[in-house]
Amino acid sequence: MTGTQHFMLDQYKQQHPYLVALDSIILGFDGDNLKVLLVKRGVNEETWSLMGGWLQPDETLDRAANRILFELTGLNDVYLEQLHAFGDPHRDPITRTVSVAYFALIKVGTDESGLSDAYQAQWFSVYELPHLLFDHAQMIELALKRLRYKAAHQPIGFELMPEKFTIPQLKKLFDAIYNTDFDRRNFSRKILSTGLLIKLDEKQKGFSKKGAYYYQVDKEKYQQASESLLSFIAN
């Protein structure tokens, strides 16, 4: 085994190491629009960027992405999924960097307090983005594509809603994700038919005249559903 290791080590030594970064596309929903959280990186910069950071020697990629997300938001139990590794040789003009992009879905509004001031973070509508650093616009584009793809095939998106929400609110989220206007009545039936929502006794007050019932996600069933497949061709 030692002999083998030495044989391999020679090969290893000839290789070029690169910096490895992580960037997070942090998506949120404010009730009307799908938003992405951007920061100002340098102090004098005009350019906005995704929240990012460097991979540390003792970290897994997932761990690093979570740490960086926590540094900015103070949030810990967040939906966070690896999106794609970006490795164009010139994506970062300063030095060659491979960035592993993650996308996060968070609940906006509830716990904005944890947001670190250090990064001058700001929410932007995903349909009206400012000029962005490096390939970050491309990263956001891909994250939206992935979100749309996933939400079309499996229950996802509840992560963007507050703990309790109404069906009309949820419809607005899907309208925002797909930039369309679903049929209110069919949407409701379809969502409820998944059996993933628990109806609460409480009604939303003030917003509309009749008031819509609040629902919350049945987390156990939701967990199961996320793990199983839906089907294009299946029994």
Added chain:
Amino acid sequence: MTGTQHFMLDQYKQQHPYLVALDSIILGFDGDNLKVLLVKRGVNEETWSLMGGWLQPDETLDRAANRILFELTGLNDVYLEQLHAFGDPHRDPITRTVSVAYFALIKVGTDESGLSDAYQAQWFSVYELPHLLFDHAQMIELALKRLRYKAAHQPIGFELMPEKFTIPQLKKLFDAIYNTDFDRRNFSRKILSTGLLIKLDEKQKGFSKKGAYYYQVDKEKYQQASESLLSFIAN
């Protein structure tokens, strides 16, 4: 801009660089079983591994994955998609390496001639794998999950078939992917209803008594279909 660059450079200099590798899960279908192509890395090694290589200074990740695939198979226009970046600090015991895994779908049998001898490559059934290097078993597991997920929701898998193929052959592929036995007649109807297949005049000879018609993929329609979404909630 120069000032800014210097400000950032200091930050960059404090960071640790890592080696970046690429590993390919090369999947193929021999008519009966779903297979993965494995190589012997070191000369005296007992352990099988995925085909892999190092990211070179001038390459994008996609380019590097294609190059490495070509080195082994001699194939150039292959379905190749980034799967996931693996970055556990101890995944490679020799030195810290981040590996970006790709999965490839190739047509087996037709053009085996290009296979390089240098790597002692061999096809293994995905359900009967040998002991594998590092986290390569995990990579294959994820690739299968992704293939199943994708094939369930969108037309994919034709990449594993030869240029012309019969419906019963295609059914065998889906049986192998999902390790099940679909209904012959419903499968046929469902596949043909996509409108992605063009019926040829030619029949397969020798294999069965009646002989099944050959089909080929309508590449234009297939391209379009791959780009559009199917829907969980849609109009």
Added chain:
DNA sequence: ATATTAGGTGTAAAGTTGACACATAAATTT
């Protein structure tokens, strides 16, 4: 009291799925 409005339920036509019967082409046996 009445009108207004968003929320919620019902329904009928059209389309899709799943299970299986029946018909067909070609090779093999008698």
Added chain:
DNA sequence: AAATTTATGTGTCAACTTTACACCTAATAT
């Protein structure tokens, strides 16, 4: 040459899902 065999291909029907809308309801505003 006729009969048998077998994989392929087409048809059908009941159950379910989807789509497009009509209509009812609860609470607020006039």
